[in-house]
Amino acid sequence: METYRIGIDVGGTHTDAVLLDEHNQVVAETKSSTTKDVTTGIYAAMHKVITEAKVDTKKIRYAMLGTTHCTNAIVERKGLNEIAVVRIGAPATLAVKPLTGVPEDLRDVLGKYVYLVRGGHEFDGREIVHLDEAHLYKIAEEIKGKVSSVAITSVFSPVSREHEERARDIFTEVLGSEIAISLSSEIGSVGLLERENATILNASVVNVAKTTAQGFIQALKNEGIEANVFFGQNDGTLMSIDYAVTYPIFTVACGPTNSLRGASYLADLKDAIVVDVGGTTSDVGILVNSFPRESSLAVEIGGARTNFRMPDLVSIGLGGGTIVRLKDNGEFTIGPDSVGYRLPEKALIFGGDTLTTTDVAVALGKAELGDPSKVAHLDKELLEKVYGKMVEMVEEAIDKIKTSAAPTPVILVGGGSILFPTELKGASQVIRPEHSGVANAIGSAISQVSGQIEKIYLLDEVGRENALEQAKEEAKAEAVNAGADKDSLVIVDIEDVPLAYLPGNATRVRVKASGALQ
Structure with a gap:
């Protein structure tokens, strides 16, 4: 049976939609104006492209959305979650408070509930001081009913996540599983303030992502489409809805990334410069082996410095x-x-x-x-x-x-x-x-699915080669679970960090695999 996929990309001016067949050929394309609430524009573009294509909606198996909802919410300071900011790092980090260097208007919105808790680790994974669990329970009681999202950052959590995970368990216990919790070790890289900012921004756009996801699924249902739904993320691959609601910050800059991927596919070039001219801005990026080159610098979003992976762009x-x-x-x-x-x-x-x-x-x-x-x-x-x-x-x-x-x-x-x-x-x-x-909607539709795993291996027991092999296999399995075709899988990223504080020559290994949709 022939199958189709729909790709939608929301820009500041236009919302673009394309319908592709299984050979990635364009069956129909359309542009409609982006609306103030964004969702109406998505719905209009989708309806238009489906009506034009005249294909059986039962055959549309996949729907991909690249959206600026989260970026816009941060830039415009609108629709953000009420959040609590918890930094585990007293007494070591008291000199520089959370949200330092963030523009005042954003600080006013996000800085209502800020807490510094005793705990955290050294760069080699030793505990600085014990985690103050009693203080965390007290904070949880204090913010109950006042916030819907919590950003937790601990000192050197990319080396040891122990205190962040314990804090998450305490908040979940007191506030229930409905509360959204963002952990910095899952979002940013080393560098306390930038990683903390990325986590705070992630926590602030959870509701925006949820509303967007629900609206998109509902719009598809209204058209009679029961498709697997994916969101575009800023490394040029796709993520499932659940993943997108946990890590909405990864949708930031997925528009330019989609355009870069779409440009590479349309021009049949792996290495080139892409100029994506929208209604409000032009984004210039660079393709290396058909994926966007990543920025090695801290990136500002809405005036806040962050350090999670982002495409290298000049806007x-x-x-x-x-x-x-x-x-x-x-x-x-x-x-x-x-x-x-x-x-x-x-x-x-x-x-x-x-x-x-x-x-x-x-x-x-x-x-x-x-x-x-x-x-x-x-x-x-x-x-x-x-x-x-x-x-x-x-x-x-x-x-x-x-x-x-x-x-x-x-x-x-x-x-x-x-x-x-x-x-x-x-x-x-x-x-x-x-x-x-x-090109942006095409980039969204042809994107690949990725799977990522992060585990600690004891190298004395398994050896480095074996550990990396195991991790690669697990990452591939993750990608297949997420909807990737197992014959097309490639490993796109490997990182291993020795953990000096654990016996047995322990190493934290992170591997990412990506492949085409099944």
Whole structure:
């Protein structure tokens, strides 16, 4: 029986949907405006693409969603959970309080219940002091009914998770299993403040993720689709709904990642620079072996420094809806604000009252859209200067992300990519592949499933080679459970950290495997 998969990606301006057959060929594609509540836009795009495709909905087996819900919630400080922040690290870490360096408005929302508890470990895994369990029980009673999510961070928990896990058990015991608990050892890497921030942000968007997931499943049911549902995560692979609700922070930046993956597939290139032009921003990233290059730096989200895995991106405030302001003296400004999803009502070519980058491209004959007579009165010479500056902004971003001066292929994708020429400085060639407008939704639909395991092995008993082999097999089994095809599995990540504090030459091994959907 032939099967189909639906891929949806939500951007700031458009929500894109594609339907692919089992050979990953595009059967139907659509763009609809992103709505303020996001969910309506997803539903509209899905309905449109299914109606257009005229396929039997029973044959749609998989549905993938790449969403900006969590990112938007953090950036706009809206819809966030009431959270408690618990750091296990007194007296060692009292000098730097939690949420240090986080913007004040975000601190006001997330910093209502902050606690420092005695405990934590040294970098070699020795206990600094015993965990103060009595204090944890007291905190649990205090926050009962006031918060719906708890972020727990312990000093050097990537080496020893013992205190975080004990704290989780105490909170679950007092507050019930309904409470969402985020542990820093499962989210960030070494580096206390950044890991703590990532955990706090994760805890703050659990409700957003839950609502999004439920809305998506319901929308599918309304169309008569009983599909396996997956969320896109920011390393270019998929995660199950349960996983997504536990680690919603991993959906941050999955949009650009999806675009990179989709661009690689459409242009049939494994190594290239991708420029994804949306309605509000352009994201420039780099493909290495068809996956996004990861950033080695701390990444800011909504003004908070974090250190979990993120794609290496240069983002500029330039998209199809970016507002252009012309001044009387021949000067002008481009952005950084955008009309976003209101482009179809705001842009001049659609009868609106705001000059956007899209209007500039249409007035100069670079793109065909809307009603060109509505921009015919504008000063062409000035617009040429504006357009020149737009191109320069993209070329600068390409230059920033490159690791060498050699010309590199550039793939243009995204709805706003029609604004740019197929010759750019620093590019050996510029490709705008077919279906490039919905590359993000395609990237979401063709993504692979991953499985990850993390275990402590005693090397004196099993030996390093055996331990790694065992871990690889388990990670592969995890990926198969999550829906990956066992013949297509590859190991994408291995990390082993010696644990000096445990006898028997103990080592913590983390392995990630990924493969195509079954």
